[in-house]
Amino acid sequence: MSETKTKSFTGSPHTDQAVAGFGAGLVSTTFLHPLDVIKIRFQVDASKRSEKRPFIGGTIKAFRDIINNEGVFRGLYRGVAPNIAGATASWGLYFWWYSLIKKQMKKDDQGKLSAMQHLLASLQGGALTAIMTNPFWVIKTRMCTTTRYTSDAYTGLWNGLSRLAKEEGIRGLYRGMVPALFGTSHGAIQFMAYEEMKKWRNDALKRRGESPEDEHNAKLSNSEYLLMAASSKVVATVTTYPYQVLRSRLQDRQTRDAYKGVIDCMSKIRAAEGYIGFYKGLAPGIVRVLPGTCITFLVYENLTQYFKNHAT
Template sequence: MSEVLAVFEQPNSIKNFLKRDSNIAFLAGGVAGAVSRTVVSPFERVKILLQVQSSTNSYNQGIFQSIRQVYREEGTKGLFRGNGLNCIRIFPYSAVQFVVYEACKKKLFHVDGYDRQEQLTNTQRLFSGALCGGCSVVATYPLDLIKTRLTIQTANLSTLNRSKAKNIAKPPGIWKLLTEAYKSEGGLKGLYRGVWPTSLGVVPYVALNFAVYEQLREIGIDSSDSRPPWKSNLCKLTMGAVSGGVAQTMTYPFDLLRRRFQVLAMGGNELGFKYSSVWDALVTIGKTEGFSGYYKGLTANLFKVVPSTAVSWLVYEIVCDSMRNW
């Protein structure tokens, strides 16, 4: 506390405080996450609707057709339903990832994260990415759970919603969903429902995202100091898109499980599925929906993840450079 108070007692102390490496990573990571998720919010919502519905529900006409359907039924607000909470969640989620990753570089492997002559090995990148992915899940999971439920509660998925017209007219808000989950689903356990399949998906996804991007950055950016800024930024966008696409495609089945476990308590039987464990979910999906069932909503997810990851890495790099040069 005394350290924070001292920041406001000395000239230029606020600037010096913000220019610390950990604070730069936290602020830049948070801003990058919030901006990138807002850009792709309509795809995020449709992806979740495709993931949690059964094969007989109404969102089966493709990505853009589903977006148009959401717009017809709920208007512009429907396309961004849950995005406010998503930004509240994604700021610390993304910030924690970048802070932990930079800390791993310096504290565990003694590599200067901003010196391009020093680089982590791919094994070190995967380990650091996995650790920051796990930390971000633990820190923000209850908000992710509520965001998912907020996203689907007004959608025309099944009798789950059609039988609750009152809730469609005025669905419960963030605080009510949080308190209901805590009170009726076993306290803290209820707020972390689905955290295991979420971790199975997020940890390798973040590990691959960081490892692929850092490898591409080592190849594509280190020799690009003479490029004009727009070419350098385009290169960063491309590398972010590739890293996000590769990571998400390889880990997607667990992202699907993550969403389904999060909404089980809302009426899994009516939505068309009910699982007792992660293994039971994997076996059941294979039997009832085939191999394609593991990748339901993948196309919509790639429409979200590829630009989102690209924007996230670009914004992170720009904010970091701006804060260091302030």
């Protein structure tokens, strides 16, 4: 008996997932890039001065300073090209790998995966995605931590990639790779929590007779998607945030030679700045990830539903 072909909008359900992820990453990154600029500048600031600022006050002051000194687009949107390239590629590749890996896993009698399987699928998909997109994040970090007036600063995505490859080779393209791989735990925690919340909600709707038997065709409300996305993202962000600081310090051009590696970077941050040093930029990070995650998941779920409704 031949295997039933899964309906798809693009010709492959995994490509459907990738396109939905690509679109979601594009929309959220375009709107929220300024918060990334501020977050990264806080992350690479090794002085104790920023520890004494109120978190929100420091974020607002940073906005004003950048607008006054660098302008809106050339300041707040510096590094937007590598950020969009990295985010869209990351979300697209992640959802593609995540969908493909889940399909290969053995399901239970009801055709469902366990929380641990969701966690493993997310870790594997995240690791593969991190390896493929790391050069974009190096360029983004270096552009966000410099201004257009900085001597010898990258002028754009392609200028940064070509110079990075020429001047530092493979080692340069993959700076910060170790904490980036550790960062896959962020996505794993987030997606495990998100999938489990969706499963719990679908089961509740089924018990009340308000959802189709096939959980993958269930359509939750936008407010439910937003609440689940935000909740899962906050948990993942607070739990794993230090890896972002480590990655930014190792990728930044000004601080790249100050640390011999991840362990050395951790030791020096703790000694010079205390444990709070690992959470620099958390305030703009939270402010950025909440609307960012809500936009991303809202666009992703609605695109996915559109693809399902128009699949052939």
